[in-house]
Amino acid sequence: MSEISQLILDVGMNMLSHQADSIEISIRETNGSKPRVEITVIDDGRFEADAPRSFDFDQDYFERSRGLQRLHALAKQCNGRCAITHIKTGGTKVSAMLNTQGDALPPIGDVPRMMMCLTAANPYGRIRLVHTVDRRRYEYDTAGLRARLHKISLHDPQDIMRIRSEMSEQERTLRAG
Numbered sequence: 001m002s003e004i005s006q007l008i009l010d011v012g013m014n015m016l017s018h019q020a021d022s023i024e025i026s027i028r029e030t031n032g033s034k035p036r037v038e039i040t041v042i043d044d045g046r047f048e049a050d051a052p053r054s055f056d057f058d059q060d061y062f063e064r065s066r067g068l069q070r071l072h073a074l075a076k077q078c079n080g081r082c083a084i085t086h087i088k089t090g091g092t093k094v095s096a097m098l099n100t101q102g103d104a105l106p107p108i109g110d111v112p113r114m115m116m117c118l119t120a121a122n123p124y125g126r127i128r129l130v131h132t133v134d135r136r137r138y139e140y141d142t143a144g145l146r147a148r149l150h151k152i153s154l155h156d157p158q159d160i161m162r163i164r165s166e167m168s169e170q171e172r173t174l175r176a177g
Helices: 004-017 066-077 111-121 142-148 157-176
Strands: 022-030 036-043 081-086 092-099 126-133 136-141
Touching (some): 004 022, 004 036, 004 066, 004 092, 004 111, 066 092, 111 126, 126 142, 136 142, 136 157
Antiparallel strands (some): 081 092, 126 136
8 A cells, every 4th residue: 555645746746747837735634533634735737628527536537647546545445535626727626535444544654755756846836735743734835945045956956855854854843743
């Protein structure tokens, strides 16, 4: 079973293949008596113009994206849901709710790696993440990085590795509470 971050990466890469310049990702983990993970991925890409407004995701859209297929299957396995919505102004919204049932839910995985892969694939666009665990959260935003670090190059491997290292530290802090 894939890590959740790998599924999100697959969805994000699919969005980039549809000419998205901007991708916003939200991962919200809730622990406690009813643990769950909520995922939202929104892009400003080109939704397929010939796609009908309403269609059977299992047969139509999901067949074209392996990441969406796997996220949909995981949502079903976890007694959750997965939906894809066309945004009127352009783009797509993918949302999933995963209700944890024992060991049915795979680990979140390497979120910094996921973000660096998306950033490297779209160095001039905007990639934004809000990751929340209970009430703790951190944000990653390439637009904010560019504004804060004027000489940063999001297509330079050394800069990307430095940012990944910083994100890994934030992820450890988020998990530690």
